[in-house]
Amino acid sequence: MDQDxxxxxxxxxxxxxxxxxxxxxxxxxxKHLEPEDEALxxxxxxxxNVLVINGLVKVYREDEEGDEFLMYYLxxxxxxxxxxxxxxxxxxxxxxxxxxxxxxxxMIPAHVSEQWLVRFPSWHNFIIASYRxxxxxxxxxxxxxxxxxxxxxxxxxxxxxxxxxxxxxRLSHQQIAEELNSSREVIxxxxxKLEQTGAVILHRNYLExxxxxxx
Amino acid sequence: MDQDxxxxxxxxxxxxxxxxxxxxxxxxxxKHLEPEDEALxxxxxxxxNVLVINGLVKVYREDEEGDEFLMYYLxxxxxxxxxxxxxxxxxxxxxxxxxxxxxxxxMIPAHVSEQWLVRFPSWHNFIIASYRxxxxxxxxxxxxxxxxxxxxxxxxxxxxxxxxxxxxxRLSHQQIAEELNSSREVIxxxxxKLEQTGAVILHRNYLExxxxxxx
DNA sequence: TGGAATAAGTGACTTTTGTCACACGGCAGG
DNA sequence: CCTGCCGTGTGACAAAAGTCACTTATTCCA
Numbered sequence: 001m002d003q004d005x006x007x008x009x010x011x012x013x014x015x016x017x018x019x020x021x022x023x024x025x026x027x028x029x030x031k032h033l034e035p036e037d038e039a040l041x042x043x044x045x046x047x048x049n050v051l052v053i054n055g056l057v058k059v060y061r062e063d064e065e066g067d068e069f070l071m072y073y074l075x076x077x078x079x080x081x082x083x084x085x086x087x088x089x090x091x092x093x094x095x096x097x098x099x100x101x102x103x104x105x106x107m108i109p110a111h112v113s114e115q116w117l118v119r120f121p122s123w124h125n126f127i128i129a130s131y132r133x134x135x136x137x138x139x140x141x142x143x144x145x146x147x148x149x150x151x152x153x154x155x156x157x158x159x160x161x162x163x164x165x166x167x168x169x170r171l172s173h174q175q176i177a178e179e180l181n182s183s184r185e186v187i188x189x190x191x192x193k194l195e196q197t198g199a200v201i202l203h204r205n206y207l208e209x210x211x212x213x214x215x
Numbered sequence: 216m217d218q219d220x221x222x223x224x225x226x227x228x229x230x231x232x233x234x235x236x237x238x239x240x241x242x243x244x245x246k247h248l249e250p251e252d253e254a255l256x257x258x259x260x261x262x263x264n265v266l267v268i269n270g271l272v273k274v275y276r277e278d279e280e281g282d283e284f285l286m287y288y289l290x291x292x293x294x295x296x297x298x299x300x301x302x303x304x305x306x307x308x309x310x311x312x313x314x315x316x317x318x319x320x321x322m323i324p325a326h327v328s329e330q331w332l333v334r335f336p337s338w339h340n341f342i343i344a345s346y347r348x349x350x351x352x353x354x355x356x357x358x359x360x361x362x363x364x365x366x367x368x369x370x371x372x373x374x375x376x377x378x379x380x381x382x383x384x385r386l387s388h389q390q391i392a393e394e395l396n397s398s399r400e401v402i403x404x405x406x407x408k409l410e411q412t413g414a415v416i417l418h419r420n421y422l423e424x425x426x427x428x429x430x
Numbered sequence: 431t432g433g434a435a436t437a438a439g440t441g442a443c444t445t446t447t448g449t450c451a452c453a454c455g456g457c458a459g460g
Numbered sequence: 461c462c463t464g465c466c467g468t469g470t471g472a473c474a475a476a477a478g479t480c481a482c483t484t485a486t487t488c489c490a
Contacts, residue, residue: 061354063362071357085347094354118333131346132300138353139276139309142286145360146396147278150477172437181361183478188438204437204486365447387467398448403468419456419467 002026009106012053012077013126020120027112033057033099040083040097045090048107050083052076055103056164060096060179068096070157070179072137073164081134084127088114151190153180155215158200167209217241224321227268227292228341235335242327248272248314255298255312260305263322265298267291270318271379275311275394283311285372285394287352288379296349299342303329366405368395370430373415382424 005025010016016024030053033039039050042062054076060068074080074097086093087110099105116123144156157180161169169176177187191207194200199215201208221240225231231239245268248254254265257277267289274295275283289295289312297310302325314320331338359371372395376384384391392402406422409415414430416423 061357061361063358067362069357069361081346082350085343085350088343089347091347094351117339124332128300128303131296132304132306135297135300135350135353136309138350138357142276142353142357142360143278145357146276146284147282174437184438185440185479186477189440192439202438389467399468400449400470401447404470407469417468 005030009053013051015122016126017120017122020116020123023112023116024106024108028106028108031105031107033103033105035100035102037099037103038096039099039103039105040080040093040095042093042096044093046083046086046093046110047090048083048109049087049113050080050097051106051108052078052080053104053106055099055101055105057097057099057103057105060098061094062096067181068178069181071095071141072134073160075164078133079126079130081131084110084130150180150182150186151193152215154187154190154194155199155212158209159212162209162212168206169209170206172205220245224268228266230337231341232335232337235331235338238327238331239321239323243321243323246320246322248318248320250315250317252314252318253311254314254318254320255295255308255310257308257311259308261298261301261308261325262305263298263324264302264328265295265312266321266323267293267295268319268321270314270316270320272312272314272318272320275313276309277311282396283393284396286310286356287349288375290379293348294341294345296346299325299345365395365397365401366408367430369402369405369409370414370427373424374427377424377427383421384424385421387420 002025006021009024009028010018010021013021028051031039033055039057040046040059052074057074057080059071059074059080059082061071062068080097082093082095083097085091090110113123117127144153148156154176157176158169173188173191174184176191177184180187191200191202195202197214198210199212200210217237217240221236224239224243225233225236228236243266246254248270254272255261255274269291272289272295274286274289274297276286277283295312297308298312300306301308305325328338332342359368363371369391372391373384388403388406389399391406392399395402406415406417410417412429413425414427415425
C-alpha cells in the first residue's frame with residue numbers, strides 16, 4: 001500500500017537508504033501545490049523539513065516593501081536547506097518559496113527527522129549536501145549582484161531559467177524586472193539589445209532563448 | 216596537561232559537552248594567525264573544520280579579477296560553516312578567510328569530526344547553528360546589496376564593523392571601497408556626508424563612529 | 431467589433447555611481 | 461629639514477540605471 005509512495009519518493013531521492021525511505025513514507029506528508037502557491041512564507045514558523053519531489057519552486061528574498069528578489073530554484077530531488085535549518089531550531093523562515101509549476105513537496109516533521117541524523121548516514125549526507133548546494137547557489141547569486149552589471153545579471157538570470165525550464169521564458173518584462181529588482185523599461189531595453197545580437201527572440205508575454213553562450 | 220587546552224576551548228565553546236571537548240582537544244590543532252594571514256584560500260581543498268577561538272576573521276568572496284567583497288566576520292566562538300561543508304565532502308573552498316587581528320583557530324580533521332555527529336548531540340547542534348548563523352548573515356549581506364543604495368550599504372558596513380571591532384575604524388577609504396566593491400572617491404564623498412551629519416569623524420587612516428542609529 | 435486592459439517600445443530626463451585629473455597636506459625616511 | 465609618497469578632497473565628466481510620459485501593439489471579451 002505505502003509501497004507506491006516509497007517508490008515515488010525513491011525515484012527522486014535514490015541516494016537515501018531503503019530503511020530511511022520507509023520511515024519517510026511513514027512520517028512525511030505529501031502536499032500538492034499549484035503555480036503561485038507558497039510552500040514557505042517569510043516569517044512563518046517551521047516545524048517541518050521541505051523536500052521537493054516534483055515540479056519547480058522559486059525561492060525569494062523579500063524586503064520591507066514586499067519586493068521579491070529571486071535567490072534560486074528548487075527542483076525535484078532538492079531540499080530546501082533553509083527550511084531544515086529553521087525547522088531544526090523552530091525559527092522563522094527568512095525566505096519565500098513559491099511553486100511555479102504544479103509541484104509535489106514532502107513535509108517531514110523536524111522532531112522525527114532529527115533522530116534520522118544518528119540512525120541513517122544517508123540522511124546526514126543528504127542534509128550536508130543540501131546545505132552545501134544551496135549555499136553555493138546563493139554565492140553564485142551574490143557574485144552576480146556584487147561583481148556584475150545589470151546586462152550580465154540578466155544573462156545569468158536567463159541561463160539559470162534555461163537550465164531548469166528550457167528555452168521558453170514565459171514571463172513578461174515586468175516580472176523579470178521584479179525578480180532582478182530592476183525596472184521594466186531597463187529590462188526591455190537590455191532584452192532588445194540581446195535580441196539584436198541574436199541571443200533571444202522577443203514575443204508578447206514570453207521570449208525564446210536562442211543562444212546565450214557568447215555572454 | 217591537556218586540561219589547559221580543554222579549558223581554553225571550553226571558554227569559547229561552552230555549549231559543547233565535556234566528553235566532546237576532550238576529543239576536540241585530542242584531535243584539534245590550534246593555529247596562530249597574525250593580521251593578514253589567510254585561514255582559508257579560494258580553491259583550497261579542505262580536510263578540516265575551522266573554528267575561531269580568539270581574534271577576528273573576515274570572510275571574503277573573490278571574483279576572477281581578484282576583487283575581494285566582504286561577506287561577514289567570524290568572531291571567537293564562531294565556526295566557519297563553509298569550511299565544514301567543504302571538509303565534509305572534500306571540496307574546494309569558495310571563499311577567502313583572513314585574520315584581521317592576531318587570532319587562534321582550531322583545525323579539526325573532518326574524518327574525526329564526522330563521527331561526533333552521531334555520538335555528541337551538542338556537536339550536531341553546534342553544526343546546525345553555525346550553518347544557520349552564517350546563512351543568515353549572508354542573507355543580510357545580500358539584502359544590503361540587492362535592496363539598498365551605496366550610502367545605506369556604507370552605513371551597514373560601518374555598523375557591522377562597530378559591532379565586532381568598536382567605534383574606531385582603522386581603515387583607509389581605499390580599503391573600505393574595496394570591501395564594498397566600490398571606488399575610493401565615492402566612499403570619500405559619502406563619508407564626508409556622514410561626517411556633516413555628525414555620524415562619524417574622519418581622520419587620516421582611520422575614522423571614528425559617533426552615532427549611526429539615525430540611519 | 432470596438433473598447434478596455436495589458437505588454438512592450440521609446441525618447442528625454444534625473445539620479446546614482448564610477449572615472450579622471452589634479453591639488454593639498456601630513457608624515458616618514460634620508 | 462626637505463622631499464616624496466600616500467591618503468584625502470574636489471571638480472568635471474562619463475556611464476549605468478532608474479523614472480516619466482507617452483505611444484504602439486496585442487489580446488480579451490462585453
